[in-house]
Amino acid sequence: MATGATLDTYRQSIRQLLTQHAESVWDERIHAETLFDTERDRYQLVYVGWRGSKRVYGVVLHLDVIDGKIWIQQDGTEVGIANKLVELGVPKHDIVLGFDPPMMRHYTEFSVG
Template sequence: MATIDEYRRHIQNLLIEHAKLVWDERIQAQTIFDTERDHYQLVYVGWRGSKRMYGTVLHLDIINDKIWVQQDGTEVGVANQLVELGVPKQDIVLGFDPPKMRHYTDFAVG
């Protein structure tokens, strides 16, 4: 069984890797790691001309020893990447799915 420290490392490494994928030098990828409360985010911040660009691309929390994917704006799916790193599906909750629908996935319900 993996430890919470391993989960923290996996999450941080994934967010750092996704931050490197920003294709526009006008957009800054900010990783936010609150290891005390186990909140982790990747946020895009910047401007394209006069248009403000801001948004949370990834938001993961660790709650009750499970990784909660609260927001996932990636194509590959961060939950799938976590599974590839050895995190059991029963330790991953797709928090962006309605609670009534979670039992239809292969992941934890909460």
């Protein structure tokens, strides 16, 4: 299980990556909003706006810190937030691909939960 200092680093890495991704949105009609619930360790990136007459709204990234591990609940990015976390030094055994069915997680390089 991750230590308090490690968890603080994980939280900082999550906030950094979500903020960077939000800043890279190229469509001025779409707002990328970061939501950081530090009390419950829930972090999201949401797109809100309009493309013509069509409403755009959706959670692009949703990460939780649960029992010392980073749970990726939603990842709508091309690169994959798990890969970015690994680049920042988070070990794969502390990342859970929560969007994968539990019975399939052991086929990945990441934690099963």
